Structure formats: structure tokens, C-alpha cells
Amino acid sequence: MQIIKHPKKSEWSRLLKRPAIDSSSLEASVTNILHQVKASGDEALKRFATIYDKVSVAELLVSKEEIDAASSTISSELKDAIALAKKNIETFHAKQVGTVEKVETMPGVVCWRKSVAIEKVGLYIPGGTAPLFSTILMLSIPAKIAGCKEIILCTPPGKDGKINAAILYTAKLVGITKIFKTGGAQAIAAMAYGTESVPQVYKIFGPGNQYVTCAKQLVQKDGVAIDMPAGPSEVCVMADDAANPSFVAADLLSQAEHGVDSQVLLVSNSEAMINDVLIETAKQLEQLPRKEFAAKALENSKAILLHTTTEMIELVNEYAAEHLIISCKDDEVIAEQIINAGSIFLGNYSPESVGDYASGTNHTLPTNGYAKAYSGVSVDSFVKKITYQKLTKEGLQHIGKAVELMAEAEGLEAHANAVKKRIQDIGKRS
Numbered sequence: 163m164q165i166i167k168h169p170k171k172s173e174w175s176r177l178l179k180r181p182a183i184d185s186s187s188l189e190a191s192v193t194n195i196l197h198q199v200k201a202s203g204d205e206a207l208k209r210f211a212t213i214y215d216k217v218s219v220a221e222l223l224v225s226k227e228e229i230d231a232a233s234s235t236i237s238s239e240l241k242d243a244i245a246l247a248k249k250n251i252e253t254f255h256a257k258q259v260g261t262v263e264k265v266e267t268m269p270g271v272v273c274w275r276k277s278v279a280i281e282k283v284g285l286y287i288p289g290g291t292a293p294l295f296s297t298i299l300m301l302s303i304p305a306k307i308a309g310c311k312e313i314i315l316c317t318p319p320g321k322d323g324k325i326n327a328a329i330l331y332t333a334k335l336v337g338i339t340k341i342f343k344t345g346g347a348q349a350i351a352a353m354a355y356g357t358e359s360v361p362q363v364y365k366i367f368g369p370g371n372q373y374v375t376c377a378k379q380l381v382q383k384d385g386v387a388i389d390m391p392a393g394p395s396e397v398c399v400m401a402d403d404a405a406n407p408s409f410v411a412a413d414l415l416s417q418a419e420h421g422v423d424s425q426v427l428l429v430s431n432s433e434a435m436i437n438d439v440l441i442e443t444a445k446q447l448e449q450l451p452r453k454e455f456a457a458k459a460l461e462n463s464k465a466i467l468l469h470t471t472t473e474m475i476e477l478v479n480e481y482a483a484e485h486l487i488i489s490c491k492d493d494e495v496i497a498e499q500i501i502n503a504g505s506i507f508l509g510n511y512s513p514e515s516v517g518d519y520a521s522g523t524n525h526t527l528p529t530n531g532y533a534k535a536y537s538g539v540s541v542d543s544f545v546k547k548i549t550y551q552k553l554t555k556e557g558l559q560h561i562g563k564a565v566e567l568m569a570e571a572e573g574l575e576a577h578a579n580a581v582k583k584r585i586q587d588i589g590k591r592s
């Protein structure tokens with residue numbers, strides 16, 4: 163992890179760049195995958211499974227027997243943990259459902275807005291290097307609360323051609339039975355365009371590596387909606403003298419272990435803290451089974467020393483991290499000044515991994531600086547907001563003249579007529 167001391171502001175944007183595969187070659191290879199799935203459907207999905215997942219898949223749809231068999235291989239402790247996470251995520255997301263309020267904007271003119279579930283949604287569950295069954299809870303719970311009718315799930319097959327048992331167990335627990343053995347950009351293409359086996363959906367959700375994220379961004383051009391660009395995981399830790407170096411190191415490594423293209427950032431106004439965290443990080447890294455991934459991610463990562471808390475806040479807002487941990491004395495005061503972050507963790511006892519699994523917030527979050535403009539997944543992501551209005555005769559009489567005048571001023575006589583005709587009719591009848 164590179165240490166950078168007191169960088170000039172003019173250097174910040176270069177410093178804060180995320181690691182990325184060359185974007186033109188990434189786009190070219192993902193475009194090719196999308197075209198092939200569009201043209202050859204299931205055959206292309208099976209071919210890409212052989213190429214990228216190194217496995218031959220005979221049947222893309224996971225059978226009922228495979229789903230049912232998964233439960234017996236999951237320990238009761240893990241089942242209890244999943245149940246606890248499910249309950250907290252349900253509790254937090256249930257509160258996001260708004261009420262319908264009718265608003266009378268002027269006498270006789272009533273407007274309202276209602277959330278209506280997106281009918282067909284596709285969930286991508288990452289599984290390239292780790293089977294992220296927790297992502298099923300994060301996506302399916304808000305989808306169910308919203309009332310989505312058709313929920314399908316795609317995830318890459320393992321080397322044995324099977325889907326990880328915890329993924330199957332969790333999917334069954336939340337009531338998803340259409341599970342397809344396909345991953346990467348090809349899975350996104352399958353859900354966007356449909357194949358013989360995989361139904362086409364209206365919106366695609368879920369995190370993934372750079373291939374998955376690039377595919378999601380490209381299928382939007384064909385009219386498919388996506389949640390947001392949720393690519394390689396990242397965490398930024400803001401740490402002053404009040405932080406605990408061992409906790410901070412553990413937090414940095416928790417996101418570094420996701421993949422080689424993850425990035426972690428330490429921002430501090432204390433040189434001693436940076437040095438202590440880096441010593442701890444090196445120690446803890448040695449103990450990790452996914453040391454290889456984490457070590458590579460740390461090469462993409464930086465520890466930045468700044469003079470003041472104000473400067474730290476400014477840099478953190480410029481970075482717009484997926485996750486921000488504020489391990490500082492005035493964590494709550496600082497949090498108030500953060501305007502760009504996917505999810506914020508305050509104080510020394512709020513590790514980012516509780517949000518990844520079980521506190522209740524959603525872990526599908528914008529990466530790569532997209533937190534400047536996007537939010538993480540919520541119940542809102544699974545609905546459209548339809549607006550409604552109903553006018554009485556009197557209401558139309560009150561508002562009519564303004565509409566006629568505005569329509570005529572735009573040169574749109576037919577618009578004005580739609581009002582005039584009715585007002586004339588009301589006049590005749592009264």
C-alpha cells in the first residue's frame with residue numbers, strides 16, 4: 163500500500179483513480195459476449211461456461227432436486243445466521259415503503275403518486291471467486307417487499323458444474339426457484355435479451371466484477387434498466403488518533419480480499435496512525451486464506467496523509483467511496499459533512515462487514531465514484547412511481563385557462579383544444 167504525504171489538490175483526481183482493465187478492450191470483449199448470447203441463446207451461455215468457468219453445463223436451470231438437496235449440507239448455525247440477517251434486512255427495508263398521499267393542488271385538482279412493482283426482475287449473484295449468498299438477501303428482500311412478480315437469479319457454476327449449496331439454500335428460503343447456472347457478462351445478456359431457458363426481464367440487479375458491471379452498462383442501450391454500476395468492492399477509512407490500528411487494518415483487508423481489482427483507501431491526519439495501520443495490515447494479511455487477492459488489491463491501494471480533518475472530508479467527498487468508515491473522535495459531526503458515499507459506518511465498533519451481511523442496510527452499492535450520483539439498492543429500486551390525477555368539472559374550470567394559454571404560447575393548439583372542448587361542453591350543460 164503506497165503512502166502519499168500531503169498531496170497537492172491538483173493531484174487528487176489522479177491519485178483517487180480506481181484500478182481498471184483497459185476500458186476499450188473490456189468493452190470490446192463484453193460487446194462480443196452480448197452479441198453472441200443475443201444470436202445463439204443457450205448454446206452461447208454453455209460455450210462461455212466452458213471458456214470462462216471451465217465447466218460443461220448440460221442444463222442451465224437448476225433442478226428442484228438440486229435446490230432441495232442443498233439444505234441438508236448447511237449447518238444449523240449458518241441457517242440461524244442467515245435467518246438473523248434476513249430478519250434485520252426485512253425490518254430495515256420494510257420501513258422504506260411509503261404511503262400514498264392525495265394532494266389537492268388547487269380546488270378540484272387532485273394528484274397522487276403510487277409505487278408499482280417492476281413485474282420482471284433479474285438478480286445477478288456473484289460467484290467467480292466467492293459464493294456471495296448474502297447478496298441474495300440484499301436483492302430478493304426489497305424485491306419481495308416491492309411486490310415484483312417474477313424474480314429470476316443467475317450465478318456462475320462452480321468447477322463441478324454445481325451451484326454452491328448456501329446460494330441454493332438462501333434462494334429457496336426467500337422463495338426464488340428460477341436459478342440459472344450462468345455467470346459473467348453472458349448472464350447479464352441472458353437476462354437482458356432472454357434465451358430458450360432464461361426469461362427476459364425488465365431490470366437487472368446485482369454486483370459483480372468488471373465484466374458483469376460493463377455488461378450491465380451496455381445492455382441499458384437496448385432498453386433494459388439496471389440498478390447501478392456496482393463493481394469491484396472498495397472501502398475508505400478515515401482515521402484520526404481515536405482509531406484502533408488493528409480494527410482499521412482488518413476493515414481495509416475485509417474489502418481487499420474481495421478481488422484483485424478491489425481498492426482500499428486510508429485517509430488520516432496522523433502519520434503515526436498510518437504507520438501503525440500498515441504494520442498491522444501486513445501482519446493480518448499473512449493469516450488470510452485469500453492473501454493472494456488481498457495482496458494484489460493492496461497494490462492498487464493508498465494511505466494518504468493530510469493536514470486537517472477539513473481536508474480529509476474534502477478528499478473523501480471527492481473519492482465517493484462505496485463504503486466509508488469514520489474512525490474519528492467526532493464521527494457524527496464528520497458524517498454530517500459527507501456528501502458522497504454509498505454507505506457510512508461510524509465509530510470504532512461499526513465494521514463494514516456487518517453491513518455486508520446482517521445489520522439491515524443493503525450491501526449492493528455504487529462503486530468507482532458513482533456514489534456521487536447513485537444510491538445503493540433499496541425497495542425504491544424495484545418500483546416505478548406512477549403519478550395519477552383526477553379533476554372535477556370545477557377543477558378543470560379553475561385550471562383550464564392557464565393550460566390553454568401555455569399550450570397556445572408553445573404553439574400546440576391541439577393541447578389547448580383538449581381543455582377548451584371540455585370547458586365549452588360544461589358551459590352548454592350548465
Ligand SMILES: NC(=O)c1ccc[n+]([C@@H]2O[C@H](COP(=O)([O-])OP(=O)(O)OC[C@H]3O[C@@H](n4cnc5c(N)ncnc54)[C@H](O)[C@@H]3O)[C@@H](O)[C@H]2O)c1
Pocket residue numbers: 191214215287288289290291292294297318344345346347348369370371372373374391392393394395396420421423424484525526527528529
Ligand atoms: N459493489 C457491490 O455492491 C459489490 C457487492 C458484492 C461484490 N462485489 C464485487 O463483485 C465481484 C465478484 O467478482 P467475481 O469475479 O468473484 O465474480 P462474478 O460472478 O462477478 O464474475 C465471475 C464471472 O466473470 C466472468 N469472467 C471471468 N474472467 C473473464 C474474462 N477474462 N472475460 C470475460 N468474462 C470473464 C466469468 O464468466 C465468471 O463466471 C468482486 O469484484 C466484488 O468486489 C461488489
Ligand SMILES: N[C@H](CO)Cc1c[nH]c[nH+]1
Pocket residue numbers: 294296297394395396417484518525526527
Ligand atoms: N462488500 C461487498 C460489497 O462491496 C458485499 C459482500 C458480500 N459478501 C461479503 N461482502
Ligand SMILES: [Zn+2]
Pocket residue numbers: 395416417420515518
Ligand atoms: Zn464485502
